[in-house]
Amino acid sequence: MPRRKALKPSRTRGRGHKKGRGAGLRGGRGNAGCHKTKRIMYERVGRVWGAHGFKRPQSVVHANNSINLKTIEEMRDAWIADGIATKKGKVVSLNLQSMGYDKLLGTGSTKQSYKLTINAASAKAVEKIEAAGGEILNG
Numbered sequence: 110m111p112r113r114k115a116l117k118p119s120r121t122r123g124r125g126h127k128k129g130r131g132a133g134l135r136g137g138r139g140n141a142g143c144h145k146t147k148r149i150m151y152e153r154v155g156r157v158w159g160a161h162g163f164k165r166p167q168s169v170v171h172a173n174n175s176i177n178l179k180t181i182e183e184m185r186d187a188w189i190a191d192g193i194a195t196k197k198g199k200v201v202s203l204n205l206q207s208m209g210y211d212k213l214l215g216t217g218s219t220k221q222s223y224k225l226t227i228n229a230a231s232a233k234a235v236e237k238i239e240a241a242g243g244e245i246l247n248g
Contacts, residue, residue, distance in 0.1 A: 173229075176210045178237060179217025181225075200224050200243065213245065 132138040136146030185201060188194040194203040205213065205227040213225065215233025222242035230238075230245050238245055 173211045174209055175212040175214050176205060177214045177216040178219050178234060181223070182217060182219055182221070185221065219243075 128134045132141075136142030140147070181203070185194065188203065189196055189201070193208065194201055196202075200222050202224040203226070205225055207226075211228055213227050213230040213234045215231050215235075215237055219237060219241050223238055224244055224246070225238065226246045228247065235245055
């Protein structure tokens, strides 16, 4: 195979005069200029440019702060000692809404009867609380 001689360093880099300098004549380096000169390459992929979708207003977005029965069972004694919960006989009264919780979930089990105040509760949580002899009040 014949060898080629390396070109001598030149001002034009083997492409005439100004066209061979830098990244001109090819629409820029990399993905630059894709919205103009290299569009065909990206039209096959799908929509690439512009805004997509929408962002919901923060006044509408609301993340539920939920708590499980398991957590209530674990923290019961500490909450009674701190005065957050009150115990009358066998029933522990607890206002979860004032503690910042929005929903009660049914993970875990309970033998203690509770009187809980909260906005929402899952069906499993209501079933387990009522089976233990407690009740859930909507706050």
